[in-house]
Amino acid sequence: MLLSRRGRTILAAAMGLGLAFIYLPLLVVVVNSFNASQVFAWPPRSLTTRWWREVASNTGVREAVLTSVEVGLVATVTAVVLGTLLAFALARYTFFGRQSVSVLVVLPIALPGIVTALALRTAFQTFLGVELSIWTVAVSHATFCMVVVYNNVIARLRRTGTTAEEASADLGADGFTTFRLVTFPLLRGALLAGALLAFGLSFDEIVVTLSTAPPGVTTLPIWIFQNLSRPNQAPVVNVVAAVLVLLSVVPLYLSQRLAADTVTAGRL
Amino acid sequence: MTALPPAGTSVAPGVPAGRRLSAWLSGRPRVRLAALLAPPAIWLTLVYLAALLALLTTAFFSVDEFTNAVTRTLTLSNVRDVVSDPAYLRASARTVGVAAAVTALCTVIAIPMAFFMAKVAPARSRGLLVALVLTPLWASYLVKVYAWQAMVQPGSGVIAWVLRPLGVDGPGYGLMAVVLTLTYLWLPYMVLPVYAGLERLPDSLVDASADLGAGPWRTFRNVVLPLAYPSIVAGSVFTFSLSLGDYITVQIVGGKAQLLANIVFANYAANLPFAAAIAIIPVLITVAYLAVVRRTGALDNL
Structure with missing residues (x-):
């Protein structure tokens, strides 16, 4: 496209400023972790690696990470199963209420976080009559993680169509064999991408966790919030x-190795 | 014991059960649909939808003044309290104002970035730029809010340090800090749809506009902006509704500022019906916004 040199320079500067806006606060976090003083003041007067060594032996942090991983794994597995079932039902069948179901699955994430959080809390305490526990946290996370798996899987199902499966059936494979040998391999990338997103969402969730966790169940975000x-x-x-800032490149790296487009688009 | 195979399929005895089941299912699409749909639909209804509706109807219940227990006598008093007290109207206006300001700021920052990524940067570096914009989404939400606490702190914050030579202090805690932080948090949600939208915009349209004598600003206003509009609206759905529901950011950097979500959070333990009545406001605003957006057709681009 034809664009004046000045126009290009201005746009490049805007891009640079935008990236600076995105990365400077993260840089502040990383530098500040070496701040020798216990009281925040910018710029730090002297630096130390002492706190990094102390964290390695901090049991509170370690237990919180473990809790987060446990919740994340249960929520992810549940969300993958339920989201995939839902995607198949909506992609392959037409039925009364199909539109409503597709809205219903987005609701937990589309409505304001506090509303979803209180609705889930009400569900456990008033409707189902269960005590809050690590399981209610995992169930809640699975509920709003379902949509990211669903989105990834249904996009893949729409793109691949049903011809490969029909060919498999014509060649004499039954439904389960076709799923194992044809459908599942086609879906694998979308499932992994969806699972990665679901785990990321669960690992980061604070609002829903705060209102569905009993005292004593401390995920990493809750631990940070309390401290x-x-x-x-x-x-x-x-x-x-x-550490969390530095680790944020890991999912990005993984997503680049998976189908690059599905993960990044699915985060939206 | 064995179900009769539907007409058209014949299964010999002695074939494995899996195959028999598969053959039985293949003639019964309704059974397959029910099996696929029932688990997620029951889950969503039981864990979420029923409680959501119950929560919103709680707004019409009253609360026992001594025990704080919700009693199921219908009343409009909560809704009346919310509507008649100007404090809550002001809080609603403030919340919508913050969400609108965040959306506007995100748009202003995102458009030049997205335009650079889609039209100016060489094709091979586009993937890298998208990755650079996306990475912070994976950094923890709380950590990013915490980072902005360090940025805006009065006196010792980073912004205060930058502005000190000018003799100005940082923004400190308050609505301004909330707007800045939320803009930071949701910016990628605006950059990406706009980038995707601009990438679909043919270069030739911009060139044609220039050939016809339009300056860059005019081309932007009359050609680029109308064509990018649906993507901007799509991005605004995220920036707007995410801002409406946030209370953690307000708690950490908002100082004394109170937005709707904070009022809901502060009341739900003591007076759930009242909290529910307040919670209806952001739900209604979100639904109204989505309804308006739906008419622009922007949601089809997501």
Whole structure:
């Protein structure tokens, strides 16, 4: 496209400023984790690696990470199964209420977070009459993670169509064999991408977790949230924050290795 | 014991059960549909939808003044309290104002970035730029809010440090900090749809506009913007509705500012019907916004 040199320079500058806006706060987090002082003040006067060593032996953090991983795994597996079933039902069949079901699956994430959180809490306490536990957290996470798996799988199902499966049936394979040998391999990338997104969402969730976890069940976001207001914990929080910033390249790397487009688009 | 195979399929005795089941199912699409649909539909209804409706109807129940227990006598008093007290109208206006400001800021920052990514940057570096914009989405939400706490802190914050030579302090905690933080959090949700929209825009249209004598600004206003509009609206669905529901950011960097979600959170333990009555407001605003957006056709581009 024809664009004046000045126009290009201005746009490049805007891009640079935008990226600076995105990355400077993250850089502050990483630098601040080496801040020798326990009290935040920018710029840090002296740096130390002491807090990084202390975090390695911090049991509170380790248990919180473990809880988050447990919740994330249960939520992800559940969301993958339910989201995939739903995607098949909506992609391959027409039925009364199909439109409503496709709205219903988006609702937990489309409505304001606090509303979803209170609805889930009400479900457990009033409707189902169960005590809050690590399971209610996992069930809640699965409920809003379902949509990302569903989105990925239904997009893949629409793109691949049914011809390969029909060919398999014509060649004499029964439904289960076709699923194992044809459908599943076609879906694998979308399932992995959906699972990655679901785990990421669950690992990061704070609003829903706060209202569906009993005291004592502490996921990593809850741990951070509780310790934000404790000044003597600030150095540990800083290091945990820095680690989470640095780790955010991992899912990106994984998604590049999977179908690059599905993961990135699915996060939306 | 064995079900009769439907007409048209014949299964010899002695074939494996899986194959028999498969043959039986193949003639019964309704059974297959029910098996696929029932688990997720029951889950969503039981865990979510029923409770959501119940929560919203709680707004019409009253609460026992001594025990804080919800009693199921219908009343309009909660809704009346919310509607008649100007404090809640102000909070609603403030919340919508914040969401609108965040959306506007995100749009202004996102359009030049997206335009650069889609039209100026060489094709091979586009993937990298998209990745650079996306990566922060994977960094923890709380960590990003925490980062902005460090940015806006009065006196010792990063912005205060940058502005000190000018003799100005940082923004401090308050609505301004909330808007900045939410803009930061939701910016990628605006950049990506706009980028995707601009990538579909043919270069020739922009060139044609220039050939016909339009300056860059005019081309942008009369050619690029109308064609990118549906993607901007699609992005605004995220920035707007995510901003409406946030209370953690407001708690951390908002100072004394109160938005709707905070009022809901502050009330739900003591007076659930009242919290529910407040919660209806952002739900209605979200639904209304989606309905308006739906008419523009922007949702089809997602």
